[in-house]
Amino acid sequence: xxxxxxxxxxxxxxxxxxxxxxxxxxxxxxxxxxxxxxxxxxxxxxxxxxxxxxxxxxxxxxxxxxxxxxxxxxxxxxxxxxxxxxxxxxxxxxxxxxxxxxxxxxxxxxxxxxxxxxxxxxxxxxxxxxxxxxxxxxxxxxxxxxxxxxxxxxxxxxxxxxxxxxxxxxxxxxxxxxxxxxxxxxxxxxxxxxxxxxxxxxxxxxxxxxxxxxxxxxxxxxxxxxxxxxxxxxxxxxxxxxxxxxxxx
Amino acid sequence: xxxxxxxxxxxxxxxxxxxxxxxxxxxxxxxxxxxxxxxxxxxxxxxxxxxxxxxxxxxxxxxxxxxxxxxxxxxxxxxxxxxxxxxxxxxxxxxxxxxxxxxxxxxxxxxxxxxxxxxxxxxxxxxxxxxxxxxxxxxxxxxxxxxxxxxxxxxxxxxxxxxxxxxxxxxxxxxxxxxxxxxxxxxxxxxxxxxxxxxxxxxxxxxxxxxxxxxxxxx
Numbered sequence: 001x002x003x004x005x006x007x008x009x010x011x012x013x014x015x016x017x018x019x020x021x022x023x024x025x026x027x028x029x030x031x032x033x034x035x036x037x038x039x040x041x042x043x044x045x046x047x048x049x050x051x052x053x054x055x056x057x058x059x060x061x062x063x064x065x066x067x068x069x070x071x072x073x074x075x076x077x078x079x080x081x082x083x084x085x086x087x088x089x090x091x092x093x094x095x096x097x098x099x100x101x102x103x104x105x106x107x108x109x110x111x112x113x114x115x116x117x118x119x120x121x122x123x124x125x126x127x128x129x130x131x132x133x134x135x136x137x138x139x140x141x142x143x144x145x146x147x148x149x150x151x152x153x154x155x156x157x158x159x160x161x162x163x164x165x166x167x168x169x170x171x172x173x174x175x176x177x178x179x180x181x182x183x184x185x186x187x188x189x190x191x192x193x194x195x196x197x198x199x200x201x202x203x204x205x206x207x208x209x210x211x212x213x214x215x216x217x218x219x220x221x222x223x224x225x226x227x228x229x230x231x232x233x234x235x236x237x238x239x240x241x242x243x244x245x246x247x248x249x
Numbered sequence: 250x251x252x253x254x255x256x257x258x259x260x261x262x263x264x265x266x267x268x269x270x271x272x273x274x275x276x277x278x279x280x281x282x283x284x285x286x287x288x289x290x291x292x293x294x295x296x297x298x299x300x301x302x303x304x305x306x307x308x309x310x311x312x313x314x315x316x317x318x319x320x321x322x323x324x325x326x327x328x329x330x331x332x333x334x335x336x337x338x339x340x341x342x343x344x345x346x347x348x349x350x351x352x353x354x355x356x357x358x359x360x361x362x363x364x365x366x367x368x369x370x371x372x373x374x375x376x377x378x379x380x381x382x383x384x385x386x387x388x389x390x391x392x393x394x395x396x397x398x399x400x401x402x403x404x405x406x407x408x409x410x411x412x413x414x415x416x417x418x419x420x421x422x423x424x425x426x427x428x429x430x431x432x433x434x435x436x437x438x439x440x441x442x443x444x445x446x447x448x449x450x451x452x453x454x455x456x457x458x459x460x461x462x463x464x465x466x467x468x
Contacts, residue, residue, distance in 0.1 A: 021268040021389035024364035031368035035385040038378060057375035060368070067271055110309040111443050114273065118302055121278050127468055131282050131295040142273050181443075185450040188441055189457015190464065195430060197465035202423065209427045213434040220438025221447060225307045227439045232304070232317075232347045235432045239344045243337075246417035 002082045004040055004158075011039035012078060013154045016071045027062045029070065034060035036070075040078040058087055065098050066105020068149045073097050075157020076164050083161065093162050104173045109149065112180035117142040119187035126194045192217070254287050255324050256401045262320030263396020267357055268389045275320030277301035277346070284327035294327045297342050300426070301326065303433035304343070305350075306440045318353025321400040322346045329407030336425035337415025343429055345411055349403045353396075360395055364388045 019032035037059050045052035065073055073094060080090050121138035129137075152171075160167045199206040199213070220227050258280075266275030273279065278298040285294020301323055310316050323346060330342030367388045369376050376384060420428065444450055 017270045022368045022385045056378045057371045060371040125299045131291040185453040186457040189454040190461040193458040193461020212431045216434035217438040220435035231435045246419040
């Protein structure tokens with residue numbers, strides 16, 4: 001087992017922020033994975049150019065994961081390479097973790113942290129907070145979660161190597177996602193209440209808008225996430241039609 | 250000067266959203282407010298950014314799925330809205346954001362195809378270590394260029410072609426905001442379903458609504 005210098009690991013971690021830079025349909029973030037891991041590979045194979053070339057080819061193969069969680073695979077791969085694991089074992093490990101890292105990250109971040117912090121910002125905006133306060137609050141809250149996830153993932157990968165599965169199970173990211181979504185439900189309710197009160201206070205048309213909004217909320221709940229495509233199309237057509245109507249009257 | 254600043258902002262936001270970091274500076278509420286600051290009207294930026302956030306609450310950039318690109322679209326929306334002014338500015342700003350978001354999403358798909366050519370197949374044509382790094386950085390730079398060009402084109406179309414039509418927009422500012430918010434209730438419902446739905450989370454949601462109603466009375 002060889003130790004990897006902390007400066008080398010730090011460079012790999014910083015490069016992991018660019019992991020999606022060459023996203024493509026053949027290797028997905030495979031090339032980015034190799035780019036992020038390169039400081040470690042150069043350190044480990046500093047006296048073996050042929051070994052470095054072979055390792056580069058291995059680590060630019062197909063890979064995909066949530067970009068924040070990919071650091072876990074990068075860190076664990078660095079540990080396995082340093083420990084002299086067989087290339088086939090590293091390949092099997094990467095194949096095994098990419099699905100769970102994608103699913104957990106999507107649930108925790110895209111369907112939890114992100115909408116929750118967006119809802120906080122929207123509530124602040126609706127109650128009349130200054131634009132700067134809204135933006136800074138959102139960016140600070142979101143990136144506290146974001147950088148915590150990235151940092152934890154990379155450190156855990158380096159520490160645990162191929163044993164990251166038990167670490168993932170121990171921290172129960174699925175349960176954490178569930179709790180974050182619970183907070184999101186409350187925030188979504190608060191935003192709905194604030195906007196409804198504002199609409200109703202406008203009188204007759206406001207009541208109609210609130211009723212229409214409630215109906216649309218139910219439709220969205222029935223259809224699910226794919227609603228944005230038809231909703232966007234209908235809204236665009238409506239805006240164009242109203243503008244054309246305006247030119248004719 | 251403003252075109253240059255906004256275009257560079259759009260390019261950097263595109264880069265941040267797809268290739269570098271994903272710190273969420275490219276979310277509409279940040280991007281539109283930043284564009285508003287550049288144009289001297291952060292209030293309009295925040296209003297449009299907030300509405301665009303609501304309209305896209307159900308969009309999640311999962312895996313290789315195609316999704317609207319919101320950063321440059323938000324910049325284009327604010328440039329259009331500020332040039333047009335009034336309710337028409339809000340409506341046409343939203344129109345441009347929705348259209349340019351889709352166009353941005355299509356350009357990401359195209360970029361990813363080009364990236365397949367830039368980053369070689371490691372099984373048949375492996376790159377050297379430094380070649381891997383340079384190709385990766387070249388693809389990243391191409392993303393910045395894509396976002397900048399997309400934003401320039403959007404601002405020119407929005408300000409020169411679309412904004413002048415705002416004089417014919419038949420609704421006032423309040424009614425226009427209401428129209429957009431009613432449409433935005435659909436993605437909000439979809440998000441509620443993602444969070445567990447009314448059956449599982451109905452009590453929490455109702456408590457939130459109550460808190461919002463009471464809060465609006467107190468504020």
